[in-house]
Amino acid sequence: MPGSRPVIHVVRTPTANIASVLAAFDRLGVEVAPAEGPDMIERSGAVVLPGVGSFDAGMRSMRENGLVEAIRRRVDGGRPVLAICLGMQILFESSEESPGVEGLAVAAGTVGRFPAGVRVPQMGWNLVKPDPSCRVLRPGHAYYANSFRAAATPPGWLGAWSEHGGPFVGGMERGSVVACQFHPELSGAWGARLLAGWLDLSGVPTPATRDLLESGAC
Template sequence: MIAIIDYGAGNIKSLQSALSRLDIPSLLTTSKNEIEKADAIILPGVGAFAEAMKQLEKLGLVSLLKSEASKNKPFLGICLGMQMLYETSDEGGECPGLGLFKGKVRLIPDIVKVPHMGWNDLQIKQNVPLLNGIREGSHVYFVHAYFAAEGDTENLVADTAYGVRIPAVVQQGNVFGIQFHPEKSGSIGLQILKNFGELIS
């Protein structure tokens, strides 16, 4: 069972629907007990970093998510959920994140239209189980204004070009982040969600 953290940030019903199509059981929850019992965790999200972190704090989930991530449980952050894995973000003034990845989230430079909305290709840097069956240059759907501008290069699995190099997939052990929306990325997104489901032992 995958626990999808339901803290009010994003269209999580479409994510749950995508998992259902793949016959991957999931539940929307903020229950500490259910999160601890889950086999894996997905932290989704769209919107503002600081507000999302405030909501996680209010629900008492920040320390719990850090603890669960330390237990070798598959953990996936999607879009804003990926950005929240980092130490800090500039969005709305400097705000601390979960600190599961070293680095900082910054605004995409205005040399391109911001926010970044649309299909971009994946440039794969590392072959990892999350990207099994995904070809170099596969297109996925992005909607974001901020990105992980600073981070450890060894965690970078795939990126895309949008004015600058945008980290699109990152991994540190059992913790993964994807900047795009798999539930909006057609068969490629479904394959990535399927791969994540297969990481559950």
């Protein structure tokens, strides 16, 4: 039934490989359209900020497409945003990956390297332990693929923690903004439920998200 599915918007960056994100939302009965420019970011009911690649490349793409202020306004207003992996990292002020490059700076703090001696990239499944007040992030195993991470939850955000050479921020949320260092779209049934929870919080429920949320699975 084309046209009858709710539509959310994804920020396209040249470095992002988003087939898995699109497939995950498709399974949840949601149409994902590209967010073409700041007006659409402004108007959209729910925006996904994915991204793989470097902090510098991600921010350059944000600037070149004129999206920096629009994303900042959404996040500052607590309006529905799901930031994944690099998408979460660029919410911060800066990253050791790209010294001197300014992030979106809607979350105070910096992104750094994992401590020496641990496997890098962190590639695989790790336990996520959220603050009990989190509305979308829940305990469970998430799939990660990252070489950098935030070591501290920014003031004003609720955090979820994982361990890889010490604790790091696996996810965080504020209002309807949810940021995941892990890949919910690759985190099996647990990840699908997380996406459903964010859609629900964003006012974009579908029959599939209701089924998932009501079944009590995961």
